[in-house]
Amino acid sequence: MPVPSRTSRSVLAFTLILALFTTTLTGCASRSPEPAPRTPKRPATAEPAPKPGDDGFVTPAPRGTFRPYSQFGRTYHPMTSVEGGFVEEGLASWYGLKFHGRRTANGETYDMYAMTAAHRILPMGTRLRVENLENGRVAEVRINDRGPFVDPDKRIIDLSFAAARELGTDKPGLARVRITSVGAIEGFTGTDIAGNFYVQVGAFSMKSNAERLAARLSASGFDKTRVEEADVDGTTFWRVQAGVFPSLNAAEEGKERLAREFPGAFVIAGR
Known part of the structure; x- marks a missing residue:
């Protein structure tokens, strides 16, 4: 068999590279990106992370859970008040055991x-009357x-899960509902929420x-620092929470220092 010339070998190599590049592009284009998992995986020895979005606030003001945030390509702008009432109709879903014991968006x-x-x-702390329009x-x-x-x-x-069971939506999973705001938000002052807050x-x-870390924080001025026991997926953790802060804004400022x-x-949010 004749030995390919240098020019033939160059053409052959270029053809192979082009074919490989084209295959790679085709493979990437045919795969749609998977949505981010709702609960990130963590090592078994670490306390599970909160759901994505809990800490997704990027604008400088207002503070806390009033800040705009993004989730799965959409940006949401939380309301600062439900004064005047709030009514909305649509589908209700529910979430249960997978998130039981995890941190919610308000802490x-x-x-x-x-x-x-x-x-x-809706602002954190809003009370809603939920009516199942199907039953x-x-x-x-x-x-x-x-x-x-x-x-x-x-x-x-x-x-x-408890609310879904009360409304009879736990078995079907989805139901059409009407939600209506009820009364004022406890502790809401317009741009802040009064109450007991901690920084974990x-x-x-x-x-x-x-306990060693809690003692150090108490000595440095966070004299109401506490240690809370928590069971997460069968593993016991001891959470160190500095405080106590009289409002959400004060706690946010404390978090920035810590x-x-x-x-x-x-x-x-404390108890």
């Missing part, structure tokens, strides 16, 4: 057995989370390590 721990719900723009059942819930982000053009609220700076699998040493610090 609380999600309890699937409490009468709470997630809404994309006439009614329940009252409190907003403490953001969502739903799946099918946002149709779904308007993500109910806790860390979670430890050993209680002694948590984040210099604890970059993962975040605000939670």
Whole structure:
């Protein structure tokens, strides 16, 4: 068999490279990007991360959960008040065990057995009357989370399991509802929310390590710092929470100071 000339070999190599490049482009173009998982995976030894979007606030003002945020390519602008009333109709979904014990958007721990719900723009603490338009059942819930982000053009609220069961939507999963604001938001002052707030700076699998850090924070001026026990997927964690702060804005300012040493610090609503 004759040996290919240098020119022939060059043409052959160029042809192979072009074919490989074309195949790569075709493969990329045919795959649509997968949506971001709602709960990021973490090592088994670490406390699970909050749902995406909990810390997705990027504009400088206003503070806390009133800031605009983005989720799955859409930007949402939370309302600062429901004065004058709020009414909306659409589909209700619910979320349960997968998120039970995780942090909600306002810093609380999600309890699937409490009468709470997630809404994309209503102020945290808003109380809603939810009517199932398919069976006439009614329940009252409190907003403490953001969502739903799946099918946002149709779904308007993500109910806790308890609220879904009360309304009879737990088995079908979806139901058409009307939501109506009820009364004022407790502690709401227009641009801030009064109450007891903490800044969580860390979670430890050993209680002694948590207590050591809590003592150091107490000595540095955060004299109401506490250590809270939490069970997450069968693993016990000891959460160190600095405080206490009299409002959400004050807690946000405290978080900014603490984040210099604890970059993962975040605000939670206290009890």
